[in-house]
Amino acid sequence: MFKTNNVTSRIFERQIRTPAPGTSVHSARRFYENLVPSFTIYDVECPDHSFFKFTDDGQYFVCFSRNRQDLIVYRPTWLSFSCKGEDCDNNQELPPQVKRFESFFTQLYVKPLASCNELICKDFFLYMESNQFGIFATSTAQIQDARGTDGAILGVPSFEKITIHLFRLEDGFKLDEKVFHNDCVNLTHNMGAFLYDDLLAVVSLRYQTIHILQIRDSGNLVDVRAIGAYCREDDELFINSSSQLAGNRGDLVDNGTNHDQPNSNNSFLSGIKQRLLSFIFREIWSEETDQTQRVQCLKKKFYFHFQDYVDLVILKASRNTDQLPAFFAVYNMETTEIVAFYQNAADELYLLFERFCDHFHATSINSMYMNFISSHSNNIHALEQLKSMKNKATSISQFVKKMLSSLPLNCQSMSPSPYFDQSLFRFDEKV
Template identity: 30%
Template structure:
């Protein structure tokens, strides 16, 4: 309505300038105009948006004398990054022969993997002022490529000092360069290693299939020996190791393991089992529970009282587990939940559909999982062909199951086209990402549930899929829910990637920690509110 009024006023003004007699036009256009709030303002215009003062002195003074709105303290602190931003980029910097990984949550340590991927290298970050004398005489407006070779060779050692080199992987295993989990206090880091199984001798059949839920491996998803290690960043000591022989755990991007506070969950895709550990204050793994064939730790005793051979060990015992006719405890709880939901529906159609798809439901396999809190798991079920990577079609049907580990109850089940789950994901995205507000290093990832600009980006992405060829609303929901479950510690909380502070091209830079293709030109970043000047460049 405001835009229409402004447009009408401009036309009226032009008519008055072009003709001396505009009585007829004036009466027509004024008849369509809504009544104005003020008779003095005959030609209203859009009220310009008020932009807050960006001066750092003004902000410091405002922080000193003003209290601000309740709950806005952390945002006001992050706003100072608009005044303190990178203004120089050095490219082709020499580094030690290692694979750089990431900073610890508190920013004090930097973790890297050795070139042979058997050791963990821990560096101490000295701060941004460490190379001040090297760059003192260099013009910040010039390109970093003109730096001398001597300066490039010394930059890394100025910013990072090597604290410890810890030998972690052994027995032919190699550390996964995309797997690392930090505890909330920044004291320990959990890394994973794997080794391919030798062709000769091949593992025993019943070591591969330890229960009736085990999947069939194939060349696209080979079996390996895995180990999880926990290392003390302060002392460089290898504190504890847990081994998983002849198994399949997705270590890349932390997809197969999840750390929430001091609870670590590990998903064995091959054995369809979730191992839950507690990371103690001393840096050791403490067994908590194993979810899969049984949900309670004493279920085996209950079963043994009825079926004495259930506790048999050795190859014969494994063969009986593989040929076991009973449904695993976790799968049984899923089927019971779906049956009770069909009963609550009250219609015969719902029960018929349950019986119709019963065999397909029994064949579902766990693919991914994440911890929602200390007691609840979000598990993604899909067909075995998808789990073993025989089929890579993302449109395959799947289910999301919310499971309570303490009460062993299935809380909810959603399809991958559920509008209800999408609404929960959009409104409570930070809870799925587990932003560590409870830790010492407070993190604020830029998400659609806490940032209007990120919400606009997600809506544009959703509208693009809806309006695309072979798209639609269902396809958009399926694509958005394909992000679930979210891998642990996979989103950056850097304020320079906060869309409420800085504006940049999200096609080249993302808060999600995934490799991105390098562009031919630097990525420009500007203030979100002003858009009038360049803040800094990503090279």
């Protein structure tokens, strides 16, 4: 294939040659082979902000004030200086203004984001490219020994207030917000939230609930569903009406002597936990065809571990699961069924992760360039690195746990930048 380090030659070659069908974007990205960062400017005069990240389309640079109260957004001005000659890196002296932050970025606005008793979660930011909406979060101080309330699990810290903010990044106009009171959401590196198209999922650790919100084009955050205690929209209505009917019948029979019985709501496991137990039971049931063997298998694999399954809590998998038993459940929120259930040491799940890694991070259907994220399932160089790590591992089971510890993948944690495209460049992810 024709290739040269001269940009002019590549532009001329693009004019006279037509790329193969479906490869025009790949051909355009190959121009980055000629535009490689090769010079570093030190001691740049920067404002005293906490710099966070660029949006994937490169239009906005998101920063926060040092006191974690204000949102500050810049727009990059991109290439501002050039030099003439072959050895520019060593011989050319750049003008003094090149060491000023303002030479490369233009401040669009400064907007107050957090209230007086809240702070910005500086590791949390999601970007909706289709509408250029930014999603931020603020929270009050963490309460470590929070009292257990109805529906809350013990041992999970609490925040008096967690607020999800929806901003229009073009002008910094606040569109809507969603507030969680006396709750806990893991906002570090977007662990407790996931954005897919116009749907935002927020995981409440304290109440073991997955809140599904829809972001409308008008800029409104609309509650769609809460998956946890109930799985369908009418589950709560059905259970409450059934409990009320049962209570009325009890009053007729014993004239109120049944009032000391516990609330029927507390006698049920959560809806999603019941779905999980049902799935595990059916999987074990279908393993054996002989009735006697089936009963023995259920005793050994299901009933013996029943309380362990009941005690499971929804968490974001992290590296500390290397030494702990952890499980991954795949849930279909339309049919309210558990589709699959794996342990964090399952070879079957690892093989799926190795072969179909791209299916483990759902990307927006509107962002075509997200298809260029290199992984070991779509890039031979990444696959070679993975196999090299696997061959060097002293324990295959520990290697599997280490690889699966990244699941589920954090939302918008992978960059589609051409400089991370392993079809163009070879690099070490550790550095």
